[in-house]
Amino acid sequence: MRRVISAYRAILSAIVPERHMVRGFIARHLTAREATGLCLDIGAGTAPFADALRTALPRAHYVAVDRISSEPVAVIADATSLPLPSASASLSCFFQVLSHVPDMVGALAEARRVLAPDGHILIVYPFLIPECRSRDLWRWTMPGMERLLDEAGFEIVAHEPQGGILSWLTGTLAVLPGSLLVAHRAGWRSGRGPADSLRLALALVLSFPFHLLGFAAWGLDRMLDRKPVFYLGAMVLARRRPGAG
Numbered sequence: 001m002r003r004v005i006s007a008y009r010a011i012l013s014a015i016v017p018e019r020h021m022v023r024g025f026i027a028r029h030l031t032a033r034e035a036t037g038l039c040l041d042i043g044a045g046t047a048p049f050a051d052a053l054r055t056a057l058p059r060a061h062y063v064a065v066d067r068i069s070s071e072p073v074a075v076i077a078d079a080t081s082l083p084l085p086s087a088s089a090s091l092s093c094f095f096q097v098l099s100h101v102p103d104m105v106g107a108l109a110e111a112r113r114v115l116a117p118d119g120h121i122l123i124v125y126p127f128l129i130p131e132c133r134s135r136d137l138w139r140w141t142m143p144g145m146e147r148l149l150d151e152a153g154f155e156i157v158a159h160e161p162q163g164g165i166l167s168w169l170t171g172t173l174a175v176l177p178g179s180l181l182v183a184h185r186a187g188w189r190s191g192r193g194p195a196d197s198l199r200l201a202l203a204l205v206l207s208f209p210f211h212l213l214g215f216a217a218w219g220l221d222r223m224l225d226r227k228p229v230f231y232l233g234a235m236v237l238a239r240r241r242p243g244a245g
Contacts (some may be wrong), residue, residue: 002166008050011204012049017214018171018232020161022095022124023052025235029158030056035090038063042079044109045084045096047072052092060090079107080115089114093122097235108152115240121154126233128168130175142234154238162235164221164228167214171232174210177203 026049035057041047044064050072065075065082069073077083079094080103092111095210102105125140140148146156154189163171181199221228 009046009048015208015211017167017211017218018162018173019048020215021218022049022235025124025158025160025237026052026056026122029237033090033120035056035060035120037039037061037119038084038089038114039091039093040065040082040084040089040114041093041095042082042111042112043067043094043100044072045166046070049093049095052089053091057091060110080110084108084114086113087116087119090116091122092119094122096126098123099126099136102137104138104148105152105245106153108148113239117240117242119240120157121149121238121240122236123149123238124162124233124235127231129171129232130179140234142231142236145234145236149236149238153241153243157237157239159236160234161228161231161234163214163218163231164225165216165230167221168230168232170210170214170217174207174214177206180204 030053033056036059039057039062041050041062041064044050044066045068045168050062050064053060063074063079064072065079066073067076069076075083079097079101092115094111098104098107101134101192103218107125108121111205115121123145125145126136127139127141142159146159149156181203182196191238
């Protein structure tokens with residue numbers, strides 16, 4: 001069963017356009033940085049971007065953090081209470097996690113606490129996507145996220161939307177099979193029995209054409225709409241602003 005789930009996740013990593021958008025953002029904006037210390041993947045889950053972070057920041061020590069134990073997770077902790085020293089990290093990451101955190105302000109404050117004075121925060125967040133299987137609490141426009149980070153003590157370094165209207169359309173169609181077939185609250189922990197595996201496989205087959213169309217939609221959106229109004233979400237890198245906290 002573990003092999004089935006591993007294969008499912010590997011296929012998703014290859015065919016989902018958003019994964020490629022995030023990996024590209026990491027490569028563009030982190031590769032040139034000589035970061036050392038800890039690279040924290042907070043709320044890592046299955047850690048789909050661990051390899052991208054290790055490649056971009058080879059001198060940093062990648063650490064997956066989550067409330068729930070799993071194979072990639074090295075530290076079990078809540079985002080608002082990290083058992084790590086202050087100023088010990090060069091990068092704190094939230095990949096589609098902050099929208100699930102009840103105390104998002106507290107989570108950002110804790111991420112800032114563990115960052116070194118020249119540290120950065122990387123956030124991938126949703127906007128116009130269906131609600132995730134895990135409990136979703138928040139959505140942000142790009143200006144809204146910039147204001148949130150400014151109030152939390154960060155300066156924006158790079159901020160990019162995930163697609164435009166065509167990406168939004170194909171992305172919405174791609175998630176429908178999984179939303180209908182996979183247990184809503186199980187999320188990435190789905191797939192504990194044969195019936196779950198069959199549902200995952202069927203959802204993957206049904207969503208596959210829309211994921212492939214998503215790559216064409218992504219390219220067209222970049223050509224036609226440089227400042228999209230419709231976008232799935234966005235990726236932002238921000239620097240820890242000097243000062244107390």
